[in-house]
Amino acid sequence: MKHLLRYINKLREYAGIKLYVNLVGMTVISFLEGIGIFLLVPALGLIGIFRMDTGGIPFVSGLVEPLKAIPEGARLAVLLGGFTLLITGQALMQRKQTNLNLEIQHGFIRYLREDIYRGLLQANWAFFLKNRRSDFTHVMTNELLRVSMSTYLALRLSTTLLFTAVQICFALWLSVKLTAMVLICGLAVAVYSSKFIKRSKNIGDQTTELAQQYIGGMTDHFNGMKDIKSNMTEAQHLSWFGALCGRMEHNLVQFGKTQSASQFVYKVASVVLISLFVYLSLEAFRVPAESLVLIIVIFSRLWPKFSALQANWEQIAQSLPAFKSLADLERECAAAKELDSLDAAADGKPLRMAEGIECRGISYRYDNGGSSYALHQVSLSVPVNTMTAIVGKSGAGKSTLIDILIGLIKPEEGEVLVDGMRLSNDDGFSLRRSVSYVSQDPFLFHASIRENLLIAAPEAGEEQMWEALRFSASEEFVRQLPQGLDTVLGDRGVRLSGGERQRIVLARAILRKPSILILDEATSALDSENEAKIQYALDRLKGRTTIIVIAHRLSTIRNADQVLVLDNGQVIQRGGYHQLSADTKGTFSKLLEFQAGVRA
Numbered sequence: 001m002k003h004l005l006r007y008i009n010k011l012r013e014y015a016g017i018k019l020y021v022n023l024v025g026m027t028v029i030s031f032l033e034g035i036g037i038f039l040l041v042p043a044l045g046l047i048g049i050f051r052m053d054t055g056g057i058p059f060v061s062g063l064v065e066p067l068k069a070i071p072e073g074a075r076l077a078v079l080l081g082g083f084t085l086l087i088t089g090q091a092l093m094q095r096k097q098t099n100l101n102l103e104i105q106h107g108f109i110r111y112l113r114e115d116i117y118r119g120l121l122q123a124n125w126a127f128f129l130k131n132r133r134s135d136f137t138h139v140m141t142n143e144l145l146r147v148s149m150s151t152y153l154a155l156r157l158s159t160t161l162l163f164t165a166v167q168i169c170f171a172l173w174l175s176v177k178l179t180a181m182v183l184i185c186g187l188a189v190a191v192y193s194s195k196f197i198k199r200s201k202n203i204g205d206q207t208t209e210l211a212q213q214y215i216g217g218m219t220d221h222f223n224g225m226k227d228i229k230s231n232m233t234e235a236q237h238l239s240w241f242g243a244l245c246g247r248m249e250h251n252l253v254q255f256g257k258t259q260s261a262s263q264f265v266y267k268v269a270s271v272v273l274i275s276l277f278v279y280l281s282l283e284a285f286r287v288p289a290e291s292l293v294l295i296i297v298i299f300s301r302l303w304p305k306f307s308a309l310q311a312n313w314e315q316i317a318q319s320l321p322a323f324k325s326l327a328d329l330e331r332e333c334a335a336a337k338e339l340d341s342l343d344a345a346a347d348g349k350p351l352r353m354a355e356g357i358e359c360r361g362i363s364y365r366y367d368n369g370g371s372s373y374a375l376h377q378v379s380l381s382v383p384v385n386t387m388t389a390i391v392g393k394s395g396a397g398k399s400t401l402i403d404i405l406i407g408l409i410k411p412e413e414g415e416v417l418v419d420g421m422r423l424s425n426d427d428g429f430s431l432r433r434s435v436s437y438v439s440q441d442p443f444l445f446h447a448s449i450r451e452n453l454l455i456a457a458p459e460a461g462e463e464q465m466w467e468a469l470r471f472s473a474s475e476e477f478v479r480q481l482p483q484g485l486d487t488v489l490g491d492r493g494v495r496l497s498g499g500e501r502q503r504i505v506l507a508r509a510i511l512r513k514p515s516i517l518i519l520d521e522a523t524s525a526l527d528s529e530n531e532a533k534i535q536y537a538l539d540r541l542k543g544r545t546t547i548i549v550i551a552h553r554l555s556t557i558r559n560a561d562q563v564l565v566l567d568n569g570q571v572i573q574r575g576g577y578h579q580l581s582a583d584t585k586g587t588f589s590k591l592l593e594f595q596a597g598v599r600a
Ligand SMILES: Nc1ncnc2c1ncn2[C@@H]1O[C@H](COP(=O)(O)OP(=O)(O)OP(=O)(O)O)[C@@H](O)[C@H]1O
Pocket: 129, 366, 367, 373, 374, 392, 393, 394, 395, 396, 397, 398, 399, 400, 401, 440
């Protein structure tokens, strides 16, 4: 419930005065609709369609009595004219209110989307390591829609409640006994129906879980489609999908059945109540006929409101788990927040390093408190404008070390110093702004080469783009593409070969003019000729840029000024390439031996 209130507050924050105008509009429209119907019966009495004395009925008499001054022959025309005006006015207001409704509802969805996405972008990398990406997609699609719709529904519920309360007052005025009786019955039905609310909430829990599995599964399947096709595991995936869809279908049908069961209870209760009501009015309380007609009109309008309240409340109860998911994500993002403002992050200046980066005694565990260290007591230094190579077996801790060096994750113990100083948070961001990082799994957007390049350096001109492409040995193949720079690359660059993708990502990294260039297995998919071209280009960068290279193919690091050999989260050897390869007992020369043709 507290989550629901929190999002109602957010809606108030977002919509401001517009929301109140809308709520008042909804209430006024309900009143106009009510007045039209209430007046219909006495008005028909007035023009003699049936006999009815409205003099004793409060409110109605005030509205109907002045009509008696109109000559009898003109009454029908005036009445119908008035009725038409009233309903037209109501329809006009309804139209305006529907438009405002749409604006507020869709605006609120946009507001929530931006808010959650901003929260995610402001969170640190450790947060993303802990969570499944598809869960974010799930919250930002299914859950967010359920939350925004139900928040709005909750507000509409409040106007329905207000309108119902006014009608109850009116009915009390007409007959306290009968109204009290109906209210007690209504309350009894509501108490009985509370089990439907509980059931809806349980179904909602399953809805959340199933939708999460659906998005997660779909993301995995589409990402792994090549594996699915090449290993011919289509049937297994379809069977998993079919089972999940079956459970989703069952879940939705269950909710529909819960709603229809509660509506059935309300319908049966209404017919029992009305029969009892008419019987008691006529036989026991002897209520005047005109009051009885009005009360029946009022309650025939009021009772559907009760059942609508029940249905709406079930809908909200079904969405309560979505409120929790969204609130949890917001809370976790806030706890992992590293950036106060994305604008400030974009406008900041890159750090200009004078001496280099140093790590002192750093340790890191992914499973905080667990026994396995990804890095343990690592100390090293990376002098400015030199090339440092980090090598070691798979799982030795190379990528973790890079993540710590650039401040993506914080070490559990030890410190990272730049030019001998511990970095403040802001300095950490400045450091990241001066870095271009090409990861093991290079990422290209489903956009043109030009757009992919400009993401890194929006101000870069055509000539700078070609220069970067030349650096990464991609100029030739890009010129041969039918649309050149404007060739669209497909999902994650699927229309390019692995090596071509790596080269475009490298060009993007260079275009940013970084002072620190980090290449994590960035040339692993290249043929020897293109790799040699990039080696040559990197050599030319030496002395101007600090380069850190992670490489399994040791031929690529021959020109490194320093080689660090990592094993099991520790630096076990360090020195120049030739120095380490000459140490025949060391791990590095053993690694070299494994690679044919790479012996020093
Ligand atoms: N997100 C993660 N969650 C849990 N453990 C992780 C995570 N990432 C890495 N590890 C573990 O931390 C250790 C170091 O991993 P890291 O990726 O730094 O190794 P690496 O030397 O870069 O390996 P590779 O050459 O295969 O990329 C490994 O034991 C790995 O299983």
